[in-house]
Amino acid sequence: TARAVVWAAPAGALFYLGYVGVGIWPCALVAWAALWSALEGVRDSRRGCALAGFVFGWVAHAGGYAWLWRLVDVFLGGNALLGGALWLAHSIWFASGYALYALLYRAARVRGWPVAAAGIAPLVAIEWLYPQLFPVHLGDAFIDRTLFVQLVDLGGPLLSSALALLVNAALFETARWLVGARQRPAGIWILTLIALASSAGYGAFRVGVVERAMARAPELRVGIVQANLGVLEKRRDPAAVHRHHIEQTRELLAEGALDLVVWPETVYTRGIKGPFPVAGQLIRGDIETPLLFGAASIRTQNGQRRIFNSALLIQRDGTIRESYDKNLLVPIAEQLPFRLERVFPHAQDFGSASDTPPLGLDRFRIATPICYEAAVTSFVRRMALRAQPHLFVMLSNDAWFGDSQEPWIHLALARMRAVEHHRFVVRATNSGISAVIDPFGRVVARSGLLTRENLRGTVTMLEGETLYA
Numbered sequence: 001t002a003r004a005v006v007w008a009a010p011a012g013a014l015f016y017l018g019y020v021g022v023g024i025w026p027c028a029l030v031a032w033a034a035l036w037s038a039l040e041g042v043r044d045s046r047r048g049c050a051l052a053g054f055v056f057g058w059v060a061h062a063g064g065y066a067w068l069w070r071l072v073d074v075f076l077g078g079n080a081l082l083g084g085a086l087w088l089a090h091s092i093w094f095a096s097g098y099a100l101y102a103l104l105y106r107a108a109r110v111r112g113w114p115v116a117a118a119g120i121a122p123l124v125a126i127e128w129l130y131p132q133l134f135p136v137h138l139g140d141a142f143i144d145r146t147l148f149v150q151l152v153d154l155g156g157p158l159l160s161s162a163l164a165l166l167v168n169a170a171l172f173e174t175a176r177w178l179v180g181a182r183q184r185p186a187g188i189w190i191l192t193l194i195a196l197a198s199s200a201g202y203g204a205f206r207v208g209v210v211e212r213a214m215a216r217a218p219e220l221r222v223g224i225v226q227a228n229l230g231v232l233e234k235r236r237d238p239a240a241v242h243r244h245h246i247e248q249t250r251e252l253l254a255e256g257a258l259d260l261v262v263w264p265e266t267v268y269t270r271g272i273k274g275p276f277p278v279a280g281q282l283i284r285g286d287i288e289t290p291l292l293f294g295a296a297s298i299r300t301q302n303g304q305r306r307i308f309n310s311a312l313l314i315q316r317d318g319t320i321r322e323s324y325d326k327n328l329l330v331p332i333a334e335q336l337p338f339r340l341e342r343v344f345p346h347a348q349d350f351g352s353a354s355d356t357p358p359l360g361l362d363r364f365r366i367a368t369p370i371c372y373e374a375a376v377t378s379f380v381r382r383m384a385l386r387a388q389p390h391l392f393v394m395l396s397n398d399a400w401f402g403d404s405q406e407p408w409i410h411l412a413l414a415r416m417r418a419v420e421h422h423r424f425v426v427r428a429t430n431s432g433i434s435a436v437i438d439p440f441g442r443v444v445a446r447s448g449l450l451t452r453e454n455l456r457g458t459v460t461m462l463e464g465e466t467l468y469a
Helices: 002-018 025-029 031-041 046-064 066-074 080-110 115-129 138-142 152-178 186-216 238-254 371-375 377-387 406-421
Strands: 219-226 260-262 268-273 291-301 304-314 319-325 359-361 364-367 391-396 425-429 435-437 443-446 453-460
Touching (some): 002 046, 025 031, 025 138, 025 152, 031 046, 031 115, 066 080, 080 115, 152 186, 219 425, 238 260, 238 453, 304 359, 371 377, 406 425, 406 435, 435 453
Parallel strands (some): 219 260, 260 291, 268 291, 391 425
Antiparallel strands (some): 219 453, 291 304, 425 435
16 A cells, blocks of 8 residues: 555646646656556555545645635635635545545456556546536646647547546556566557547648638637736725726727727626616726626526626627626635625625526627636536537636636636637636637637736637537
């Protein structure tokens, strides 16, 4: 068991280093091979396998979720004891998923499954079914490998994870062959080469198909305002926040005409009362360009007055005709049970919607996942089916996490959503990283982190569904 732990800990570190955020992607191609080496040594012991899997997951969490500590000061009011307890609870839950994975791997191996099958099937099941507050897929690590990642339009990030695990299996079996522990693994070599060649070939094919569709599709000139205001400034001085965004929008439009301007999540916090339509002139001032923005909106739900975290669009005529209200609320941060305001002084209590309608701009449909929702692939898939969007506009506020890995991770997950549905993604954030992302997951334009910037880009309004959708 001690040897298994010695192998499992660096394997977890390789997972963390290979995942988006740090982004040394080759590490993700050997992390599971190292874990399997640990598990093979304790295959006769359920306890030993579970412990090795837990250590793997806990070490990966310790590095990969270090950014959660940024919330202690800005969200928990400096309560380090509470922050530590919440972080520890999350780490135990995360690591327990990989303990379960190790037990499933062992069960398959003792029944005679080869390493590739025993290693791939349980992780795909865990990534698909194990509940996580912040979903993680091994396949996310390969977002910069453009040709290979296009296969997610067939099976989502689970398919990319399976391909990465197959490479891990080929390397693991090769290492065993080199030390004389097995015969030449010709079968896994051939299978892996076929899978890699097929993935690259499919990627090249899909890029060609979508590029031809882009050449025929209409375009939209989009601008993004990133004001980089303080994390709590929206609540302390909403009038100043609104004024800053108006001023930056004027600067943006002075550089050239646009078809759409985008402001980030909950920029306008003074409350927009429904039902719609309502006038939007007081919000956009003298700006005549259509404006898509995040705001707190106020309506009645089940007979009660509720505040929603919403995305709204002011049309050219100055009217707001519809809204998208956030469905997936972050527990504690946006949905506070049991009157815990003293424990979580900066938490909010929003209403939760259940529908995912698009916002309409002329003849175009725009889907608007808000912040955390963009990280949940199954939710964005459901939204795509309902909204049938020509474009995704993702509004977010990552200022809570400062100069950490989280904004880069969030950007990478938005890029995966672009590939899954082959749509342009416009990502507007309060403090970075704002971006324009093409349908292949490539960043066309992006802002810095913790910077005051305006961003411009041209997006193509595509139609149709991917197989994954």
